[in-house]
Amino acid sequence: MPVYNLKINGKSHTVEADQDTPLLWVLRDHLDMVGTKFGCGIGQCGACTIHIDGSATRSCLLQVSNVGDMEITTIEGVSEDASHPIQQAWKEVDVPQCGYCQAGQIMSATAFLSQNSNPTKSEIRDAMSGNICRCASYNRIERAVELAASKMS
Amino acid sequence: MKQIQSPSFSRRSFIKTSALAGGGMLISFNLFQACKPEAAPPVDISQLNFNDFNAFIKIADNGMVTIFSPNPEIGQGVKTSMPMLIAEELDVAWDNVHVVQGALDTKNFTRQVAGGSQSLRHGWEPLRQTGATARQMLINAAAARWGVDPSTCTTNNGIISNANGDKLGYGEVVKEAANLDVPENITLKNPKDFKIIGSDANNVDIDKIITGKPLFGLDYKEEGMVYAVVMRPPAFGNTLKDFDATEAKAIPGVHDVIRFGDKVAVLAKDTWTAMKGKKALKANWESDEALENTEGHDKILTDLLNGTEFNTMRADGDVKKAFAEADEVVERTYESPFLPHNCMEPMNFFADVTAEKVRLVGPIQTPAGTARRVAELLERDPEQVSVEMTRMGGGFGRRLYGDFALEVAEISKLAKKPVKLVYSREDDMGAGIYRPSIKYKISASIKDKKITGYHLKEASVNSNMYGLIPNFFPAGAIENYQVDVANYTSKITTGAWRAPYTNFLSFAEQSFFDELAEILEVDRIKLRLDLLQKVKGNTDERIQYSPERLEKVINVAVEKSGWGKTEEGVYQGFSAYYCHNTHVAEVADVVLENDVPVVKKVTCIVDCGIVVNPLGAKNQIEGGVIDGIGHAMYGDFSFKNGEPQDKNFNTYRLIRINETPVVETHFIESDIAPTGLGEPTLPPAGAAVANAIKAAKGIRLYKQPFIKHMKAKAPLG
Numbered sequence: 001m002p003v004y005n006l007k008i009n010g011k012s013h014t015v016e017a018d019q020d021t022p023l024l025w026v027l028r029d030h031l032d033m034v035g036t037k038f039g040c041g042i043g044q045c046g047a048c049t050i051h052i053d054g055s056a057t058r059s060c061l062l063q064v065s066n067v068g069d070m071e072i073t074t075i076e077g078v079s080e081d082a083s084h085p086i087q088q089a090w091k092e093v094d095v096p097q098c099g100y101c102q103a104g105q106i107m108s109a110t111a112f113l114s115q116n117s118n119p120t121k122s123e124i125r126d127a128m129s130g131n132i133c134r135c136a137s138y139n140r141i142e143r144a145v146e147l148a149a150s151k152m153s
Numbered sequence: 154m155k156q157i158q159s160p161s162f163s164r165r166s167f168i169k170t171s172a173l174a175g176g177g178m179l180i181s182f183n184l185f186q187a188c189k190p191e192a193a194p195p196v197d198i199s200q201l202n203f204n205d206f207n208a209f210i211k212i213a214d215n216g217m218v219t220i221f222s223p224n225p226e227i228g229q230g231v232k233t234s235m236p237m238l239i240a241e242e243l244d245v246a247w248d249n250v251h252v253v254q255g256a257l258d259t260k261n262f263t264r265q266v267a268g269g270s271q272s273l274r275h276g277w278e279p280l281r282q283t284g285a286t287a288r289q290m291l292i293n294a295a296a297a298r299w300g301v302d303p304s305t306c307t308t309n310n311g312i313i314s315n316a317n318g319d320k321l322g323y324g325e326v327v328k329e330a331a332n333l334d335v336p337e338n339i340t341l342k343n344p345k346d347f348k349i350i351g352s353d354a355n356n357v358d359i360d361k362i363i364t365g366k367p368l369f370g371l372d373y374k375e376e377g378m379v380y381a382v383v384m385r386p387p388a389f390g391n392t393l394k395d396f397d398a399t400e401a402k403a404i405p406g407v408h409d410v411i412r413f414g415d416k417v418a419v420l421a422k423d424t425w426t427a428m429k430g431k432k433a434l435k436a437n438w439e440s441d442e443a444l445e446n447t448e449g450h451d452k453i454l455t456d457l458l459n460g461t462e463f464n465t466m467r468a469d470g471d472v473k474k475a476f477a478e479a480d481e482v483v484e485r486t487y488e489s490p491f492l493p494h495n496c497m498e499p500m501n502f503f504a505d506v507t508a509e510k511v512r513l514v515g516p517i518q519t520p521a522g523t524a525r526r527v528a529e530l531l532e533r534d535p536e537q538v539s540v541e542m543t544r545m546g547g548g549f550g551r552r553l554y555g556d557f558a559l560e561v562a563e564i565s566k567l568a569k570k571p572v573k574l575v576y577s578r579e580d581d582m583g584a585g586i587y588r589p590s591i592k593y594k595i596s597a598s599i600k601d602k603k604i605t606g607y608h609l610k611e612a613s614v615n616s617n618m619y620g621l622i623p624n625f626f627p628a629g630a631i632e633n634y635q636v637d638v639a640n641y642t643s644k645i646t647t648g649a650w651r652a653p654y655t656n657f658l659s660f661a662e663q664s665f666f667d668e669l670a671e672i673l674e675v676d677r678i679k680l681r682l683d684l685l686q687k688v689k690g691n692t693d694e695r696i697q698y699s700p701e702r703l704e705k706v707i708n709v710a711v712e713k714s715g716w717g718k719t720e721e722g723v724y725q726g727f728s729a730y731y732c733h734n735t736h737v738a739e740v741a742d743v744v745l746e747n748d749v750p751v752v753k754k755v756t757c758i759v760d761c762g763i764v765v766n767p768l769g770a771k772n773q774i775e776g777g778v779i780d781g782i783g784h785a786m787y788g789d790f791s792f793k794n795g796e797p798q799d800k801n802f803n804t805y806r807l808i809r810i811n812e813t814p815v816v817e818t819h820f821i822e823s824d825i826a827p828t829g830l831g832e833p834t835l836p837p838a839g840a841a842v843a844n845a846i847k848a849a850k851g852i853r854l855y856k857q858p859f860i861k862h863m864k865a866k867a868p869l870g
Contacts (some may be wrong), residue, residue, distance in 0.1 A: 001405070018406070021425045029380070029423040034372040035365015037546075038424075039497050040578040044802035047497060075365035087363045094355050094768050097776055099231070099362035100369060100497040100546030125811040127845050132802065134497045135773060136779035138810040 001054045004064055008033070009077025019065035026064050027074060035075035035103050038131070046131030049104040049111075050074050056111035075103035078110060086110050089148035097135035105131045109145045117153050121146070154199050167279070167679050168286055169194040170331045177213040178327035180287050210239060210287060216311050216324035218243065219251045230769035233357045235276050237765055241349040242284030242342060244308040245323070249446045252357040273765060274517040274734065277826045285339045294330035295321045344763060344824045353768035358544065370516035370543040371501050371575065378503065378571040379408055382427035384417045384434050385584050388795030389644040390444045393417070396436040404430050411567050418564045424575050444514025444795030445643060447490075447590075450614065454592045457612035458486065463637035466623035467695075470633035472598075475606030479598035483672055487595070487661035488856045490649055491614075492588035493789045493797075495807060498546020499581040504561040505571035506531065511538040513558055514544035523555030527562045550649035554586050579800040587790065588650030589614035589643075593661040598633070602673055604684070606633035609662075611654075613640045615647045618654040622694040625655070625731055626703065627662075630684035645792065651780065652832040655732040659836030660785060660843065660857065663728040667844045668853060677727055677844075678711055698731035705821055706738040706758040714740035714756035723753070727847025734828035736760040736821075739778065741814070742843035743849045750846045752782060752814040755838065760821035761828045767820070773830040775816040781838030789858045806860075 006013045008031070015030045022041075027033045027050075036059055039047030043058040050059045051073035078084045082091060086109055096102045105128065112119070112127040119127070124145045133141065168182045171194035181194035198211065209221040220236040232252060240250045288308060295313040296303035298321070305316045311323045344350075361368050386393065396417055398410035406426035411418045419430035455737035476482055502515035511533055516524050520540040528535040545552055561574035576584070591613045598606035607627055611617055617638035628634055670677035678842060685707075688700035707729050710716070719725060722744055729738040742754040755778050764770050787806040791798045843854040846863070856862040 018426070021423075021781075025423060025425040026211050029425070031375070033365070037369075037497070038371060038499065038575075040802050042578070042801055042803055045497070045578075075363075078364070080364060082360045082364050090363050091355065091359050094353075094359065094772065096356055096359060096362045098497065098545060098547045098774055099356070101356065102362050103365045104373045106363060129809045129811040132497065132807050132809060134495055134549075134780075134807065136776040136783065136808065136813070138779055138808075138813040139816055140772065141810060 002065065004067070005069075006064075006067060006072060007069060008072045009074060015064070017064050019063065020062050022060050023050070023064055023072070024059040027059065033076055034075055037100055039056060039101065039104070043083045044132075045101070045104075045112060046108060047101050047104040049107040049131065051107060051111055054111065054114060056108050062066055073107075075107060076107060084110075085151040086144075086148040088115070089144040089151060093140045093144040093147060095137050095140040095144050097137050101131060101133045105133065105141055109141075109148065113145070113149055113152060119145070119149055167761065168283060168335050170287075170290065170333075171196050172331035173198060173211065173330050175845070176327075177324070180210040180212070180283065182208055182210075182283050182593050183343070192415070206510045210243075210283070212287070212291070212323055212327050213799075214324040214327055216322045217247075217249055217251065218311075219253055221253050224271065229555045230271055230356065230766065230773060231276075233354055233769055234273055234765045235280055236357070237349050237354055238273075238276060238280035239284040239528070241347055242281045242796075245311040246569040247349050247352070247354060247606070249311060262323045274826065281341050282339060285341055289328055289339055290330045290333050291323050293333055293336065294326040294649050298326065314836050321339040325842050330740050334731065347763075350763065351767065354766045355566060356769065368544040369498050369546050370503070370514070371498055371546070373503050373514050373543055373573070375503065375505070375571055378505075378517040378573050379420045379422065379568070380424045380427045381418045381420050381561065381568075381574045381575065382424070383560060383564075383574065383580065384419070384431050384436060385580065386415050386438060387583070388438070388440070388444050389646070389792070390440045390442060390795040391415070391438040394437040394439045396434055398434055400435070401430040401433040409568060410434070411564060413560075413563050413567060416560070418560075418568075418574075420568055420570070421562070427575070428577060430593060440664055440795070445645060445792055446794065447791035449489075450641075450643070450792070451589050454488075454590065454612040454614075457639040457641060458594045459608055460639070464617070465605060466618065466636040466638055467628060468604075468635045469628070469631075472606045472608050472633045472635040475598045475600075475633035476596070477610070479600050479605060481599045481672075482596055483599065483669060484594065484596040485665055485668065485855060487664065489591050489657040489660075490788065490857065491590045491645070491647070491792070492788050493582045493585045493785060493790055493799075493805070494547075494551035494650060495582065495805070496545070496547030496549060496551055496588075499578055500551070500557040500576040501574055502558045502561045503571070503573045504558070504565040506562055506565040506569075508843055509537070510542075511562060511573065513539065513562060515558065516543050516552055517555055517558060518545070518548055518552040519555060523558045526555055527559060530559055531562060531566055549651045550653065553649055556584075556586070565673045578802070582800050582805065583797050585797070586646045586648035588653075588656065589616070589647040591654070591657055593658065595661060595665045597665070597669060599673065604631055604669065607631040607635075609636045611638040611658075614645065615641045616640055618658065621695060621697055622654055622658070624693070624697070626688075626698055627666075627684055629688040629691045629693060629696045630867070631687075635694065639664065644795065652732060652835050655730070655832075655836040656781070656784075657839075659728070659730045659732070660839035663730060663837060663840030664843050664854070667803050667847070669841070671782065681707060681729060697734070699736065702760045702821070703729060703731055703738075706736050706760050709819060709821065710738035710740050710756060710758040713758060713817070714742070716740060724750075724845050724849035726841045726843065726848060728844060730833070730843035732836055732838040733831075733833045735830065735833035737833050737837050739834070739837045739841040741782075741838075741845040743842065743845035745849055750849050752842055752845070754815045754817060755782070755841065756817045757834055758818070758819050758821065759830070759834065760823060761830050761833070762823050762825040763827045763858040764820050765827055770820070770830050771818045774818045776833030777830070777832065778816045778838045779808060779813050781835035782814070782842055783812075785839030785842060785857050786812075786859045789861055838867075
């Protein structure tokens, strides 16, 4: 079985996995990093969103063999102590209900704000529309992204 | 309001205290049931077990309070709001309270939990009693040390004071308090003195959620476990004729392929390999009878509605006579599809079945019932079966059913290994326990411009409305009133879905009254308010909605939404409903963008009694409204030859952030015991939007999803 060296949250990890294994399952089952969630497996819900070289990417569709030496960032790498402005905003607004989709929401929001630090409401709604929240905490996600933008600017 | 409080309810029988070996006091208690007389409270925090007690409060000698809460969290916030009730009466600062659910990263106690589905409403009295009892014991200990009468002592945020101005922190007297008798006759606070109840508190798990810590069932792992993915019959009504596992078994990492009943489990080293193994299975399916189709359901339900075979759930006066004497009869039919729950966390569960015991871990709303069913299935002594609950990535009713726990128990027994069962999204959507497709026919008789009769008929799949639903509004408001139900037995599994029955009944009824107002040419708010006047003073015990409380939410909704005073181009729709003991009114504001109706705002007025945690309560309300709109607009699910036609989110549409209105919430101030919030704001949302679309486009909607039935005339989004 092939062996891969992955750069995750600034650290190097060696894993042995079938080449077609989605990065999602490598993170969850092989590396015990379970913050990245499984929701649909077809890139439709956004629960598995991570960053690849800073861009929001669906880890359920990215095969481990295609990662190469790209930098992977997961929810565990945003900050360990919830001190990142986006996490702070999520906390202030008290976004989660069941909480399952929120890691993916935060990863999408982080990547989006790094490209657009002063977004309009409608830009936020468009940027976050790839992430489903079944509890429909959408009003708060919108407010938290706005708040995070103001914290980061 | 009914309290869950038996005559034998006494603090002595449900609370025991002990001094902890490592310092501090432990209050061990049982909510909703008495402790076993022989139950001994632990003296070491590492030995907490949930067999004899179902919750614990530790007060450390530094005054910090830890509440060990066994309550499952689906997302409705009870893990935050229930400890708030304890902390309020204990009189400690919320910042000094730490809530532990025996989460996955906590290895120092095991959990055996019962009564997971108890709501805030049921906990209101006993949780406050527990906090107040502990507070009194601490006061008694301090008073004894000072040699003063306990009644002369007061508390404030964890500090006890006496009339001489002496002060002692809770932590300083825990040792003595732990050994005192549990006092009776505790007085609870007057609601006007609440400090924690009614104040905003963050979700207690928020740090773990936003940093990606293991919390959910899918995150649960044990040494030596294997992953299982199951192939189930693709169609309801299929049985497994035979299968070939040669290719599946050839995949490196696939450990085993096991048939159980009509299902086949693939066991593998990880989830992905198990999923690949399942895809490689080749199976032949058969069926004895014709398989079901949505067209067939449609005809069957229509025939039921037009037929004569009904169970009458409530009958007042003489509906037949009222209809015979009417000037006009208005009759409308409302139709809804099946709906999957689609919890974001797909179904999953862990089981370790050994000769000695059966250990189950995962997201489940009914641990006790599930343990019992697993014991029956495996023919084991129920004492050997334990169910541990994890946080749940959504429930919506789906996790009331332990089908997935039964599956994994059987697989673990056959494989003789600890097994983690994982559903793919396709498995989750395809093997659902769906909201049944339902049709309502509502008829009203009109005589001299007054509604004289109301006849509601329900045709549903597998089951019908239950409990007090037939006694909801407009029961009591119309002299001749009848509710009839009928159902068709299907092979498709159906069950509870957020706000069962009322999730669609409310749409039908509140759309109907809106239309009746138009036909009668009366103000649509006045029509509702006039009907409610007739319910006032009604002594029928089955009628539990309060006309006064419903009237109030309606009037406040008119005021807060600017009803009738909106700017040009904004169209409003009104809806008001009572269910789950909570009264709600909603106004939807719709605008036309390129002639397409878009919901911009929903004003939601809620009377849920005392609001324990406004921050969490508003979250539930916002979610309920948007969920209600999402499913009314887009939720569609059909069957062809017994097989669900949608399997994943590429074709099944859930509402997304760019389609959501802003929800503006207002609470009715109240000193009445709190009622539930997880469900009651969902049912009125669909009608509020449909009534607004009628105002905007002149199109009256009778079927869900709206998007499908409006497409021809006015495309939606």
